[in-house]
Amino acid sequence: MPELPEVEITKRSLTKQILLKKVNSVTIINPKLRYNLKKEKLSTLKGKVIKQIKRRSKYILIIFNDMNILLIHLGMTGRFYFTKNQSKKIDTSFYNNKSIMTKHDHLKIKFKNFDLIYNDIRKFGFIKRYRSKHITSIDHLSKLGCEPLTKEFCFNYLKKKIFNKKSSIKNLLMNQSIIAGLGNIYVNEVLYFSKIRPDKQGHEIGDSEIRRLVKEIKKILKNAIFAGGSTINNYHNSEGKIGSYQKNFKVYDREGKDCFHLGCSGIIRRTNCSGRSIFYCPKCQT
DNA sequence: CGGGACTCCTGAGGGC
DNA sequence: TGCCCTCAGGAGTCCC
Numbered sequence: 001m002p003e004l005p006e007v008e009i010t011k012r013s014l015t016k017q018i019l020l021k022k023v024n025s026v027t028i029i030n031p032k033l034r035y036n037l038k039k040e041k042l043s044t045l046k047g048k049v050i051k052q053i054k055r056r057s058k059y060i061l062i063i064f065n066d067m068n069i070l071l072i073h074l075g076m077t078g079r080f081y082f083t084k085n086q087s088k089k090i091d092t093s094f095y096n097n098k099s100i101m102t103k104h105d106h107l108k109i110k111f112k113n114f115d116l117i118y119n120d121i122r123k124f125g126f127i128k129r130y131r132s133k134h135i136t137s138i139d140h141l142s143k144l145g146c147e148p149l150t151k152e153f154c155f156n157y158l159k160k161k162i163f164n165k166k167s168s169i170k171n172l173l174m175n176q177s178i179i180a181g182l183g184n185i186y187v188n189e190v191l192y193f194s195k196i197r198p199d200k201q202g203h204e205i206g207d208s209e210i211r212r213l214v215k216e217i218k219k220i221l222k223n224a225i226f227a228g229g230s231t232i233n234n235y236h237n238s239e240g241k242i243g244s245y246q247k248n249f250k251v252y253d254r255e256g257k258d259c260f261h262l263g264c265s266g267i268i269r270r271t272n273c274s275g276r277s278i279f280y281c282p283k284c285q286t
Numbered sequence: 287c288g289g290g291a292c293t294c295c296t297g298a299g300g301g302c
Numbered sequence: 303t304g305c306c307c308t309c310a311g312g313a314g315t316c317c318c
Contacts, residue, residue: 122295
């Protein structure tokens with residue numbers, strides 16, 4: 001489940017491989033994604049050069065030399081991998097089941113010496129082409145809150161966004177118009193390190209707790225990026241490598257296990273909120 | 287306008 | 303061994 005760190009890692013590997021490269025052709029293998037792939041929209045990318053690759057929240061933007069932009073969201077299971085043109089061989093060393101690996105291919109972008117494939121098992125991801133001079137005019141990006149790893153994301157910003165809210169802090173942190181890029185897993189971890197109960201309402205969060213949240217969000221995201229993201233089920237970056245941050249999870253998927261906080265004898269509990277699982281220590285998260 | 291419920295999808299995993 | 307059921311999750315949409 002790619003969240004900000006996994007998308008950032010994907011962006012970095014794409015940059016390494018395809019920046020300044022020219023697209024030879026684009027082939028739709030299976031158009032069915034969250035928004036169906038359209039041949040007439042994507043074929044215009046032929047012959048264009050990739051000028052820049054950016055990340056905003058959990059979105060990747062591939063910007064071409066003629067102002068064409070590919071907006072990509074990995075959904076739950078979206079990922080990229082590369083194949084060599086000449087040998088037609090696919091590097092499956094990082095994947096046990098080859099049939100599953102190619103079964104859910106959706107898009108192939110051919111470059112001079114290799115192909116880039118978009119694969120998505122659950123089809124929650126999407127790829128849309130835009131022609132736009134201003135990234136902020138893209139509908140999916142216009143309502144996003146600030147990037148948590150920038151200076152803009154600070155105590156004053158977060159306080160302004162949550163001080164009068166009745167929603168649970170768990171839902172507020174997952175709200176992309178407040179913080180762009182956090183998902184269920186990292187929010188569980190952030191609340192654990194900040195020692196805040198997930199069901200506490202926004203207006204009940206004190207100043208010192210807001211300071212802890214800002215600090216822990218930045219720290220956890222940075223550490224996760226450094227570790228190459230988290231690998232759960234089948235997340236791999238486009239180089240086929242797996243991240244290791246899941247080894248650092250303190251609450252996620254640890255129901256019934258001991259709390260890691262020194263001197264805390266709590267047992268990690270699991271509950272549910274609007275269809276999302278919540279993991280927390282009922283003893284030290286108050 | 288805010289917020290909760292529902293929806294898309296498929297593989298994994300548990301029960302029998 | 304195999305079938306059936308449930309569950310996971312982002313984000314858009316619907317509805318109160």
